[in-house]
Amino acid sequence: MMWIFLVTLSWLSTAQAINWCKDVLRECHLHNDWTRCYERRISTCLQGRQHMPNFILQLVNSSQEAEVYPTDMHRVHIPSSALQRSRGNESQMEVVLVATVINSTYFTVSRPEAIKPSPNHKKATRRMVIHDQRDHMQGTVMGGLVLAVLAGSQPVGNLPQPIELTFTQTQQMENRTCVFWQELDNGTGIWSTYGCNTNDTGAQVTCSCNHLSFFAVLVNPILSVDETHSTNLSYITYIGSALSVVFTVMSLIIYICLQQRRPEKVIGLHMQLSGALLCLHLSFLLCCFWVWLFNEDDEGWVCLFLGLFLHWSLMATFCWMALEGFHLYLLLVQVFNIYIRRYLLKLSLVGWGLPTLIVVVCGSLGVYGKYDAKNQNSTVQMCWMRSEFTPSLVVHYITTVAFPCMVILYNACLLGLVVFKLWGIRGRSGDANRSSCWKKANTGKRLWKDFVTVLGLSCLLGLPWSLASITYISLPGIYVFTILNSLQGVFLFLWSVALTCKSQSDKDSSTTYPSSQKMTTLNN
Numbered sequence: 001m002m003w004i005f006l007v008t009l010s011w012l013s014t015a016q017a018i019n020w021c022k023d024v025l026r027e028c029h030l031h032n033d034w035t036r037c038y039e040r041r042i043s044t045c046l047q048g049r050q051h052m053p054n055f056i057l058q059l060v061n062s063s064q065e066a067e068v069y070p071t072d073m074h075r076v077h078i079p080s081s082a083l084q085r086s087r088g089n090e091s092q093m094e095v096v097l098v099a100t101v102i103n104s105t106y107f108t109v110s111r112p113e114a115i116k117p118s119p120n121h122k123k124a125t126r127r128m129v130i131h132d133q134r135d136h137m138q139g140t141v142m143g144g145l146v147l148a149v150l151a152g153s154q155p156v157g158n159l160p161q162p163i164e165l166t167f168t169q170t171q172q173m174e175n176r177t178c179v180f181w182q183e184l185d186n187g188t189g190i191w192s193t194y195g196c197n198t199n200d201t202g203a204q205v206t207c208s209c210n211h212l213s214f215f216a217v218l219v220n221p222i223l224s225v226d227e228t229h230s231t232n233l234s235y236i237t238y239i240g241s242a243l244s245v246v247f248t249v250m251s252l253i254i255y256i257c258l259q260q261r262r263p264e265k266v267i268g269l270h271m272q273l274s275g276a277l278l279c280l281h282l283s284f285l286l287c288c289f290w291v292w293l294f295n296e297d298d299e300g301w302v303c304l305f306l307g308l309f310l311h312w313s314l315m316a317t318f319c320w321m322a323l324e325g326f327h328l329y330l331l332l333v334q335v336f337n338i339y340i341r342r343y344l345l346k347l348s349l350v351g352w353g354l355p356t357l358i359v360v361v362c363g364s365l366g367v368y369g370k371y372d373a374k375n376q377n378s379t380v381q382m383c384w385m386r387s388e389f390t391p392s393l394v395v396h397y398i399t400t401v402a403f404p405c406m407v408i409l410y411n412a413c414l415l416g417l418v419v420f421k422l423w424g425i426r427g428r429s430g431d432a433n434r435s436s437c438w439k440k441a442n443t444g445k446r447l448w449k450d451f452v453t454v455l456g457l458s459c460l461l462g463l464p465w466s467l468a469s470i471t472y473i474s475l476p477g478i479y480v481f482t483i484l485n486s487l488q489g490v491f492l493f494l495w496s497v498a499l500t501c502k503s504q505s506d507k508d509s510s511t512t513y514p515s516s517q518k519m520t521t522l523n524n
Helices: 002-017 021-028 034-042 080-085 227-261 265-294 301-333 343-351 353-365 390-432 439-460 463-472 475-486 488-505
Strands: 055-061 066-071 074-078 094-103 136-141 145-151 163-168 176-183 189-192 196-200 204-209 214-223 368-374 379-385
Touching: 021 034, 034 145, 034 176, 055 066, 066 094, 074 094, 074 145, 136 176, 145 163, 176 196, 176 204, 204 214, 227 265, 227 475, 227 488, 265 301, 265 343, 265 379, 265 488, 301 343, 301 353, 301 368, 301 379, 301 390, 301 439, 343 353, 353 390, 379 390, 390 439, 390 463, 439 463, 439 488, 463 475, 475 488
Parallel strands: none
Antiparallel strands: 055 094, 066 074, 074 163, 094 145, 136 189, 136 214, 145 214, 163 204, 176 189, 176 214, 196 204, 368 379
C-alpha cells in the first residue's frame, strides 16, 4: 500500500514538471516577453497521448528541405540552408521544427508613439530587429490566425534562400501584405514587412521571408508614416494652405468684378464657396500655429474659439459644395421656367446657418480645445476638438466623416450626370454637322474643353476629398491627397480665371458653367 502511494506521488510530481505543449501558450502569455518564452519552451514540450490540432513538432534532417502543413490553409517550405543555420553544433544533423497557428488576439499591437528602435541592434534574437520605421504596418490579420514557424536553437535570419509560407483564403480580399511580429519590451509589438515579400495570386498569398518568426497576412494594411514623411506632409500642408489663402482672395476679387459687370446667381454661389474656403484655410493655419507660437499649457479661450472657427469653416465649405451640386442639378434637370424668390438668400441660410447651429450646440457641450495629432515619434498639438473626449469623438465622426461622405457621394453622382449630358450634346451636334469639314479639326479642342470642364467641376464640388480613402493603403496616396486638398484654393482661382475667359468670349451665355450651352441661370 505504501509502495502504491509513493509511486502515485512520484507520478504526480513528474506530471507537474512536464512541459506540456498545450500549456505553453497559456503560461507564457502571462509574461511581458511571451513570444520569447514561447520560443524557448515550445521546442522541448511534450504533446501527450492526444495529438494537438494544428500543431506540428517533429525532428527533421537539416541537410534536406522541409515542408509541413500545420492546417489545410497553411503551408511552410523551409530550405536546407535555414535548417543548417538553426543547428546548435556542427555534429547535430537533426533539428526540432515547430509549425502551428495562434489566435491573433494574443498579439497586442503597440501604440505608434511607443515604438522606438532597439537600443542594441547587434543583439542576436530569433526575430529581426526593426531598423526602419517605414516597415511598420497596421491592419486586420487575415483569418485571425498567426503562423508560428520555429526551428532549432540558433537564430535564423538574413537567409540567402527565403522561407516560403503560403496562406490560402477562399474569400477574395484585396490589399494583402505579408508581415511578421516584432515584440517590444512592454509585452506589445508591431507588425513589420522587414525581410518579407508578398505574392498575392488571389486565392493564395505566398510570403517569402529571410527569417523565422511569427507570420501573418494583414488585410487593408494602414501605412505608418515615419517622422520624415510627417514633416514633409506638414510643410506641404502649410505651404498649400497659405497659397490657397492668397489665391482664394484673388478669386473673390475676380467674382466681385464679374458680379458687378453681369450679375448672375452662379457667380454669387461661387463667391460664397470661395469665402468658406478662405475661412477654412485661414482658420487651419491659425489653429496650427497658435499653440506652437504661444505654447499655452491650458486650453485658453482663444484656442477654444479657433477650434470652433475651424469646425464652422469646414462645415460651411462642405455645405456650399453641396449647394453647388444642388444648383448644378437645377441647371441640368429643370432648365426652363425656373423662378425661386430670393434664391441666394435661402441658400445662404443653409450654407451659413446650418454650420452655425452645429457649432453652437457643439460649443455648449465643450468639445473644442486642444487636439493631439500623434505621430510615431512626436505629438503635434492644434486647436480643434478635444482629444479622447467622448462627445468630441461623436461630433467628429458625424460632422467630419459621415456628412462629407454624403456630400461627396451626392456631388459625384451629379458629376456623372454632367458627363452624360455633355456626351449627349456632343452626339447631337456631331450628327447635325456630320458632313462638315471642320468637325474633325475641332474634335480634339472640344474634348479638351470637356475635360477641363469636368476637372473644374470636380474641384468645385469637392471630389478631391474622396481621395482620403487611399491614404490608408498607400504612402503616395497620402501625398496626393495632401497636395490636392491643400491647393484647393489655387484650383478655385483657375476656375474663376476660366469663367472670366468664358465671359469675355461669350457675353451672351446664360450661365458661367462652360461647355453647357443649354444651361440657364436662376432668375430673381
